[in-house]
Amino acid sequence: MAFENLTERLQSVFKNLRGKKKISENDVLEITKEIRVALLEADVALPVVKKFIRNIRERAIGVEVSEALNPAQQVISIVNEELTKILGGGESELLKSPKIPTIIMMVGLQGAGKTTFAGKLAKKLKEEQNARPLMIAADVYRPAAVEQLKTLGMQLDIPVYEEGTSENPVNIVSRGLKKAADERKDYVLIDTAGRLEIDDKLMNELQEIKAIAAPTEILLVVDAMTGQVAAQVAKTFDEKLDITGVIITKLDGDTRGGAALSIREITGKPIKFTGTGEKLTDLEVFYPERMSSRILGMGDMLTLIEKAQAQFDEEQSAKLAEKMAENRFDFEDFVEQLDQVQSMGPMDEIMKMIPGFSQMPGIDKVKVDPKDIARKRAMVLSMTPKERHLEAELSPARRRRIASGSGNSFIEVNKFIKQFNQSKDMMQGMMNGDMNAMMSKMMG
Numbered sequence: 531m532a533f534e535n536l537t538e539r540l541q542s543v544f545k546n547l548r549g550k551k552k553i554s555e556n557d558v559l560e561i562t563k564e565i566r567v568a569l570l571e572a573d574v575a576l577p578v579v580k581k582f583i584r585n586i587r588e589r590a591i592g593v594e595v596s597e598a599l600n601p602a603q604q605v606i607s608i609v610n611e612e613l614t615k616i617l618g619g620g621e622s623e624l625l626k627s628p629k630i631p632t633i634i635m636m637v638g639l640q641g642a643g644k645t646t647f648a649g650k651l652a653k654k655l656k657e658e659q660n661a662r663p664l665m666i667a668a669d670v671y672r673p674a675a676v677e678q679l680k681t682l683g684m685q686l687d688i689p690v691y692e693e694g695t696s697e698n699p700v701n702i703v704s705r706g707l708k709k710a711a712d713e714r715k716d717y718v719l720i721d722t723a724g725r726l727e728i729d730d731k732l733m734n735e736l737q738e739i740k741a742i743a744a745p746t747e748i749l750l751v752v753d754a755m756t757g758q759v760a761a762q763v764a765k766t767f768d769e770k771l772d773i774t775g776v777i778i779t780k781l782d783g784d785t786r787g788g789a790a791l792s793i794r795e796i797t798g799k800p801i802k803f804t805g806t807g808e809k810l811t812d813l814e815v816f817y818p819e820r821m822s823s824r825i826l827g828m829g830d831m832l833t834l835i836e837k838a839q840a841q842f843d844e845e846q847s848a849k850l851a852e853k854m855a856e857n858r859f860d861f862e863d864f865v866e867q868l869d870q871v872q873s874m875g876p877m878d879e880i881m882k883m884i885p886g887f888s889q890m891p892g893i894d895k896v897k898v899d900p901k902d903i904a905r906k907r908a909m910v911l912s913m914t915p916k917e918r919h920l921e922a923e924l925s926p927a928r929r930r931r932i933a934s935g936s937g938n939s940f941i942e943v944n945k946f947i948k949q950f951n952q953s954k955d956m957m958q959g960m961m962n963g964d965m966n967a968m969m970s971k972m973m974g
């Protein structure tokens with residue numbers, strides 16, 4: 531998938547923050563320098579990189595101390611928020627005309643994926659909105675484009691208006707629109723011609739089509755693999771046609787993906803969908819937040835952090851954080867934490883938000899047994915205060931006493947103590963901002 535290298539680079543930048551209790555101005559400068567290089571290597575346009583880095587510096591220097599997050603997590607949160615902003619903030623829905631039909635025009639360079647996208651979108655509209663679209667084949671220059679659209683139409687059982695390849699595209703569109711009006715179609719998707727490069731003739735033709743069709747959406751289809759060029763192409767198309775949105779295709783490829791990061795900032799126009807494969811189902815609505823956390827390689831980790839922040843009592847979590855930092859976390863805290871985690875919601879839902887876990891086979895079957903939590907609480911209650919606060923060695927004799935006191939087996943007590951120690955290590959890892967260590971411990 532796209533962005534793999536960028537993700538790796540950013541993760542190694544964040545790793546350098548591990549264990550820091552405070553982040554100095556120098557640290558911020560150092561980190562942002564590395565992020566800058568990583569973004570440029572991913573082919574993100576220079577002006578976009580500059581703005582991004584400036585924003586992060588402004589926010590990360592003198593970052594306020596939060597009760598719930600350590601400095602490394604805070605920097606990651608800032609990077610995530612700024613990345614989301616660069617990607618457009620929120621979701622941008624497909625516009626709909628108050629009068630039928632809604633006319634959507636696809637534009638872009640040859641090979642960007644316009645025809646394929648037209649098919650994907652028509653399918654989506656048909657299936658999700660029960661729409662009755664008509665596709666117009668106005669790409670008369672690329673060999674086989676008309677045939678390709680006809681084939682897609684047949685596959686999807688969606689009509690295609692075409693007049694072969696010898697007619698003038700503007701006339702084809704005009705007659706196609708008439709047919710759509712006559713048949714009271716609710717959507718018209720116009721597949722226009724592209725060129726290998728932008729030229730005036732192409733732009734004039736597209737402007738003419740725009741003038742007669744008055745489309746609600748002019749969607750620029752851009753191939754993510756074209757890197758820096760994509761940003762320039764987008765800028766020109768936008769200047770000439772005032773596009774309404776962007777589609778980034780081929781994000782499934784092994785691309786650096788920088789185009790996706792630059793285009794919104796450069797054109798000011800939202801990315802609406804991404805293409806993630808050649809099949810007609812490989813279309814995704816574009817969500818800036820999700821893309822950002824994917825680029826940062828943290829699944830929905832950030833949602834998890836937010837959830838934790840919202841749930842955890844501030845005072846209690848400050849106390850807990852202090853204990854973790856000083857490695858004083860004990861059995862009583864463990865039980866307290868179990869209760870809090872339980873109050874966050876169903877454990878299997880939470881697990882799915884943790885990166886790596888969602889792809890694990892059998893994750894759907896994971897359930898946390900409330901009885902298990904009750905059993906653990908009973909074991910802690912059977913400990914003496916010294917044992918609970920880790921002031922006494924848990925010898926086999928003591929373990930046996932805890933077992934019989936709580937109605938558990940010796941093996942279960944051993945298992946519990948082992949789990950406690952692992953959690954403690956894991957929290958230590960989390961305090962150090964080292965997500966990878968945490969993950970491998972959790973998986974192990």
Ligand code: GDP
Binds near residue numbers: 672678779804808
């Ligand atoms: P057009 O000239 O802009 O109409 O481009 P096409 O729709 O013909 O697409 C060009 C090529 O890119 C075709 O081989 C498509 O199958 C392929 N393609 C389109 N979108 C995607 C995508 O999201 N991922 C991948 N891997 N290939 C795509």
